[in-house]
Amino acid sequence: MSTLNGQVAVVTGGAGGLGEAICIGLAQAGCAVVVGYNSSEGPARALAERLAPVALPHVALKCPVTDSAALATLAAEVQQRYGRCDILVNCAGTTRFVPHADLDGLDDALIDQILATNVRGPIAALRALKPLLAAPRDDGATGLVVNISSIAAVTAMGSNIAYCASKAAVDNLTKSMARALAPAIRVLSVSPGLADTDFVKSLDLAWRNEQASRTPLQRLALPEEVAAAVVAAATHLTFTTGAVIPVDGGRPLA
Protein backbone atom coordinates (compact mmCIF):
# COMPACT_ATOMS: atom_id res chain seq x y z
CA MET A 1 0.00 0.00 0.00
CA SER A 2 1.49 3.34 -1.01
CA THR A 3 1.59 5.89 1.76
CA LEU A 4 2.15 9.15 -0.12
CA ASN A 5 -0.67 8.69 -2.64
CA GLY A 6 -1.88 11.97 -4.10
CA GLN A 7 1.11 13.95 -2.83
CA VAL A 8 3.47 15.96 -5.03
CA ALA A 9 7.25 16.17 -4.50
CA VAL A 10 9.75 18.52 -6.15
CA VAL A 11 13.32 17.17 -6.19
CA THR A 12 16.04 19.65 -7.17
CA GLY A 13 19.04 17.95 -8.78
CA GLY A 14 16.59 15.15 -9.52
CA ALA A 15 18.61 13.63 -12.36
CA GLY A 16 21.83 13.36 -10.32
CA GLY A 17 23.19 10.25 -8.65
CA LEU A 18 21.30 10.66 -5.37
CA GLY A 19 18.46 12.69 -6.89
CA GLU A 20 17.52 9.84 -9.20
CA ALA A 21 17.29 7.36 -6.31
CA ILE A 22 15.21 9.85 -4.31
CA CYS A 23 12.80 10.40 -7.23
CA ILE A 24 12.44 6.62 -7.63
CA GLY A 25 11.83 6.15 -3.90
CA LEU A 26 9.22 8.91 -3.69
CA ALA A 27 7.38 7.60 -6.77
CA GLN A 28 7.37 4.08 -5.31
CA ALA A 29 5.79 5.56 -2.18
CA GLY A 30 2.99 7.07 -4.28
CA CYS A 31 4.17 10.65 -4.94
CA ALA A 32 3.92 12.43 -8.23
CA VAL A 33 7.50 13.62 -8.74
CA VAL A 34 8.77 16.81 -10.35
CA VAL A 35 12.28 15.85 -11.48
CA GLY A 36 14.07 19.20 -11.23
CA TYR A 37 17.04 19.65 -13.55
CA ASN A 38 19.56 22.34 -14.41
CA SER A 39 21.60 21.05 -17.38
CA SER A 40 20.45 17.40 -17.51
CA GLU A 41 17.14 17.87 -19.33
CA GLY A 42 17.37 14.61 -21.32
CA PRO A 43 18.15 12.35 -18.34
CA ALA A 44 15.50 14.16 -16.25
CA ARG A 45 12.82 13.59 -18.89
CA ALA A 46 13.83 9.95 -19.30
CA LEU A 47 13.69 9.45 -15.53
CA ALA A 48 10.24 11.06 -15.24
CA GLU A 49 8.99 8.63 -17.92
CA ARG A 50 10.27 5.52 -16.19
CA LEU A 51 9.20 6.32 -12.61
CA ALA A 52 6.56 4.03 -11.12
CA PRO A 53 3.15 5.27 -12.29
CA VAL A 54 1.01 6.95 -9.63
CA ALA A 55 -2.32 8.77 -9.58
CA LEU A 56 -0.84 12.01 -10.97
CA PRO A 57 1.75 12.28 -13.79
CA HIS A 58 5.45 12.75 -13.12
CA VAL A 59 7.23 15.55 -14.97
CA ALA A 60 10.73 16.93 -15.55
CA LEU A 61 10.96 20.70 -15.07
CA LYS A 62 13.81 23.20 -15.28
CA CYS A 63 14.91 24.06 -11.76
CA PRO A 64 18.14 26.08 -11.67
CA VAL A 65 18.55 26.81 -7.97
CA THR A 66 20.76 29.87 -8.50
CA ASP A 67 18.06 31.60 -10.58
CA SER A 68 15.24 32.84 -8.36
CA ALA A 69 13.13 34.07 -11.29
CA ALA A 70 13.27 30.59 -12.83
CA LEU A 71 12.29 29.08 -9.46
CA ALA A 72 9.24 31.36 -9.36
CA THR A 73 8.32 30.09 -12.83
CA LEU A 74 8.76 26.51 -11.62
CA ALA A 75 6.50 27.14 -8.61
CA ALA A 76 3.83 28.65 -10.88
CA GLU A 77 4.00 25.61 -13.14
CA VAL A 78 3.70 23.21 -10.18
CA GLN A 79 0.69 25.21 -8.97
CA GLN A 80 -0.89 25.09 -12.42
CA ARG A 81 -0.23 21.37 -13.05
CA TYR A 82 -0.97 19.97 -9.60
CA GLY A 83 -2.40 22.74 -7.41
CA ARG A 84 -0.18 21.53 -4.57
CA CYS A 85 3.35 20.70 -3.43
CA ASP A 86 3.79 18.52 -0.34
CA ILE A 87 7.52 17.76 -0.36
CA LEU A 88 10.59 19.70 -1.48
CA VAL A 89 13.88 17.81 -1.59
CA ASN A 90 16.82 20.18 -1.93
CA CYS A 91 19.27 17.75 -3.53
CA ALA A 92 21.02 20.01 -6.06
CA GLY A 93 24.63 20.53 -5.08
CA THR A 94 28.00 21.24 -6.56
CA THR A 95 31.65 20.83 -5.65
CA ARG A 96 35.13 20.06 -7.02
CA PHE A 97 38.04 18.31 -5.40
CA VAL A 98 40.60 20.82 -4.04
CA PRO A 99 43.04 19.72 -1.32
CA HIS A 100 42.16 21.53 1.91
CA ALA A 101 45.60 23.16 2.23
CA ASP A 102 45.53 24.46 -1.36
CA LEU A 103 43.87 27.82 -0.72
CA ASP A 104 45.06 29.15 -4.08
CA GLY A 105 43.32 26.25 -5.84
CA LEU A 106 40.06 27.24 -4.19
CA ASP A 107 39.43 30.34 -6.28
CA ASP A 108 36.70 32.88 -5.53
CA ALA A 109 34.57 31.77 -8.47
CA LEU A 110 34.43 28.20 -7.13
CA ILE A 111 33.65 29.37 -3.58
CA ASP A 112 30.84 31.60 -4.89
CA GLN A 113 29.44 28.80 -7.07
CA ILE A 114 29.42 26.34 -4.15
CA LEU A 115 27.78 28.78 -1.75
CA ALA A 116 25.23 30.03 -4.32
CA THR A 117 24.19 26.49 -5.24
CA ASN A 118 24.47 24.62 -1.94
CA VAL A 119 23.36 27.35 0.50
CA ARG A 120 21.44 30.05 -1.37
CA GLY A 121 19.81 27.39 -3.56
CA PRO A 122 17.83 25.60 -0.82
CA ILE A 123 16.67 28.96 0.60
CA ALA A 124 15.59 30.19 -2.84
CA ALA A 125 13.77 26.94 -3.68
CA LEU A 126 11.90 27.02 -0.38
CA ARG A 127 11.08 30.70 -0.83
CA ALA A 128 9.51 29.93 -4.21
CA LEU A 129 7.54 26.87 -3.06
CA LYS A 130 6.65 28.03 0.48
CA PRO A 131 3.05 29.07 -0.31
CA LEU A 132 2.32 25.61 -1.73
CA LEU A 133 4.20 23.73 0.99
CA ALA A 134 2.44 25.69 3.75
CA ALA A 135 -1.06 25.31 2.32
CA PRO A 136 -3.42 23.55 4.75
CA ARG A 137 -4.26 19.92 3.92
CA ASP A 138 -7.53 18.11 4.61
CA ASP A 139 -5.78 15.50 6.80
CA GLY A 140 -3.85 18.12 8.80
CA ALA A 141 -0.49 16.89 7.42
CA THR A 142 2.41 19.35 7.18
CA GLY A 143 4.53 20.28 4.19
CA LEU A 144 8.02 18.81 4.26
CA VAL A 145 11.43 20.07 3.18
CA VAL A 146 14.38 17.67 3.12
CA ASN A 147 17.77 19.28 2.66
CA ILE A 148 20.42 16.86 1.42
CA SER A 149 23.41 17.74 3.55
CA SER A 150 26.61 15.73 4.01
CA ILE A 151 28.71 14.12 6.69
CA ALA A 152 31.25 16.80 5.67
CA ALA A 153 29.14 19.22 7.71
CA VAL A 154 30.33 17.60 10.93
CA THR A 155 33.64 15.99 10.01
CA ALA A 156 35.00 18.93 7.95
CA MET A 157 36.36 16.22 5.63
CA GLY A 158 35.17 16.46 2.05
CA SER A 159 35.95 17.61 -1.47
CA ASN A 160 37.11 21.10 -0.39
CA ILE A 161 36.76 23.42 2.59
CA ALA A 162 34.05 25.58 1.01
CA TYR A 163 31.95 22.47 0.32
CA CYS A 164 32.31 21.33 3.96
CA ALA A 165 31.30 24.80 5.17
CA SER A 166 28.35 24.87 2.77
CA LYS A 167 26.97 21.63 4.20
CA ALA A 168 27.42 22.88 7.79
CA ALA A 169 25.39 25.90 6.68
CA VAL A 170 22.71 23.59 5.27
CA ASP A 171 22.32 21.82 8.64
CA ASN A 172 22.11 25.20 10.35
CA LEU A 173 19.49 26.35 7.82
CA THR A 174 17.48 23.22 8.54
CA LYS A 175 17.16 24.25 12.18
CA SER A 176 16.27 27.89 11.58
CA MET A 177 13.87 27.03 8.76
CA ALA A 178 12.20 24.39 10.95
CA ARG A 179 11.70 26.85 13.79
CA ALA A 180 10.47 29.64 11.56
CA LEU A 181 8.10 27.60 9.40
CA ALA A 182 6.48 25.40 12.06
CA PRO A 183 3.79 24.22 12.35
CA ALA A 184 2.93 24.38 8.64
CA ILE A 185 6.20 22.96 7.26
CA ARG A 186 8.64 20.44 8.73
CA VAL A 187 12.30 20.73 7.73
CA LEU A 188 14.95 18.00 8.04
CA SER A 189 18.45 17.34 6.80
CA VAL A 190 19.37 13.93 5.44
CA SER A 191 23.14 13.73 5.81
CA PRO A 192 24.85 11.03 3.73
CA GLY A 193 28.37 9.77 4.04
CA LEU A 194 30.13 8.99 0.78
CA ALA A 195 27.50 7.31 -1.40
CA ASP A 196 28.19 4.82 -4.16
CA THR A 197 26.83 6.88 -7.06
CA ASP A 198 28.12 6.36 -10.61
CA PHE A 199 30.37 9.41 -10.08
CA VAL A 200 31.92 7.97 -6.92
CA LYS A 201 32.30 4.58 -8.66
CA SER A 202 34.30 6.35 -11.38
CA LEU A 203 36.86 7.62 -8.83
CA ASP A 204 40.06 5.85 -7.80
CA LEU A 205 39.11 2.39 -6.50
CA ALA A 206 41.82 2.36 -3.82
CA TRP A 207 40.50 5.68 -2.45
CA ARG A 208 36.91 4.39 -2.47
CA ASN A 209 37.93 1.23 -0.65
CA GLU A 210 39.86 3.25 1.92
CA GLN A 211 36.76 5.38 2.61
CA ALA A 212 34.72 2.20 3.07
CA SER A 213 37.29 0.64 5.39
CA ARG A 214 37.27 3.78 7.59
CA THR A 215 33.50 3.43 8.01
CA PRO A 216 32.33 1.28 10.95
CA LEU A 217 29.80 -0.49 8.71
CA GLN A 218 32.67 -1.18 6.26
CA ARG A 219 31.00 0.08 3.08
CA LEU A 220 29.67 3.21 1.39
CA ALA A 221 26.02 4.30 1.43
CA LEU A 222 23.78 3.01 -1.33
CA PRO A 223 21.81 5.79 -3.08
CA GLU A 224 18.69 3.77 -2.24
CA GLU A 225 19.53 4.06 1.46
CA VAL A 226 19.68 7.86 1.18
CA ALA A 227 16.35 7.78 -0.66
CA ALA A 228 14.85 5.56 2.04
CA ALA A 229 15.71 8.18 4.67
CA VAL A 230 13.98 10.88 2.61
CA VAL A 231 10.86 8.73 2.20
CA ALA A 232 10.91 7.85 5.91
CA ALA A 233 10.99 11.58 6.73
CA ALA A 234 7.68 11.86 4.89
CA THR A 235 6.02 8.61 5.94
CA HIS A 236 7.26 7.86 9.46
CA LEU A 237 9.06 10.79 11.11
CA THR A 238 5.91 12.89 11.25
CA PHE A 239 6.72 14.52 14.62
CA THR A 240 10.31 15.33 13.69
CA THR A 241 11.51 18.73 12.53
CA GLY A 242 14.82 20.61 12.65
CA ALA A 243 16.75 17.32 12.88
CA VAL A 244 19.73 15.99 10.96
CA ILE A 245 19.36 12.33 9.96
CA PRO A 246 22.74 10.70 9.29
CA VAL A 247 23.03 8.00 6.60
CA ASP A 248 26.76 7.48 7.04
CA GLY A 249 27.46 3.98 8.39
CA GLY A 250 28.83 5.56 11.57
CA ARG A 251 31.73 7.27 9.77
CA PRO A 252 32.13 10.13 12.32
CA LEU A 253 32.66 7.49 15.05
CA ALA A 254 35.85 6.16 13.47
Ligand SMILES: NC(=O)c1ccc[n+]([C@@H]2O[C@H](COP(=O)([O-])OP(=O)(O)OC[C@H]3O[C@@H](n4cnc5c(N)ncnc54)[C@H](OP(=O)(O)O)[C@@H]3O)[C@@H](O)[C@H]2O)c1
Ligand atom coordinates in the same frame (compact mmCIF):
# COMPACT_ATOMS: atom_id res chain seq x y z
N1 LIG B 1 27.39 11.38 -3.67
C1 LIG B 1 27.81 11.50 -2.42
O1 LIG B 1 28.66 10.72 -1.96
C2 LIG B 1 27.23 12.56 -1.53
C3 LIG B 1 27.52 12.49 -0.17
C4 LIG B 1 26.97 13.45 0.68
C5 LIG B 1 26.16 14.45 0.17
N2 LIG B 1 25.92 14.49 -1.17
C6 LIG B 1 25.04 15.57 -1.65
O2 LIG B 1 23.98 14.98 -2.36
C7 LIG B 1 23.51 15.89 -3.35
C8 LIG B 1 23.48 15.19 -4.69
O3 LIG B 1 24.78 14.74 -4.99
P1 LIG B 1 25.07 13.66 -6.12
O4 LIG B 1 26.11 12.75 -5.60
O5 LIG B 1 23.81 13.10 -6.61
O6 LIG B 1 25.78 14.60 -7.21
P2 LIG B 1 25.54 14.71 -8.78
O7 LIG B 1 25.26 13.39 -9.37
O8 LIG B 1 26.70 15.49 -9.27
O9 LIG B 1 24.24 15.58 -8.87
C9 LIG B 1 24.26 16.94 -8.59
C10 LIG B 1 22.96 17.51 -9.04
O10 LIG B 1 22.91 18.89 -8.69
C11 LIG B 1 22.35 19.56 -9.78
N3 LIG B 1 22.84 20.94 -9.82
C12 LIG B 1 24.11 21.41 -9.79
N4 LIG B 1 24.12 22.74 -9.88
C13 LIG B 1 22.82 23.12 -9.99
C14 LIG B 1 22.15 24.38 -10.12
N5 LIG B 1 22.82 25.53 -10.16
N6 LIG B 1 20.79 24.37 -10.19
C15 LIG B 1 20.10 23.23 -10.14
N7 LIG B 1 20.66 22.02 -10.03
C16 LIG B 1 22.01 21.97 -9.95
C17 LIG B 1 22.77 18.82 -11.04
O11 LIG B 1 21.78 19.08 -12.02
P3 LIG B 1 22.05 18.95 -13.60
O12 LIG B 1 22.77 17.65 -13.81
O13 LIG B 1 20.68 19.00 -14.20
O14 LIG B 1 22.89 20.13 -14.00
C18 LIG B 1 22.77 17.39 -10.54
O15 LIG B 1 21.52 16.78 -10.76
C19 LIG B 1 24.44 17.09 -3.33
O16 LIG B 1 23.86 18.13 -2.56
C20 LIG B 1 25.68 16.53 -2.63
O17 LIG B 1 26.41 17.54 -1.98
C21 LIG B 1 26.43 13.57 -2.04
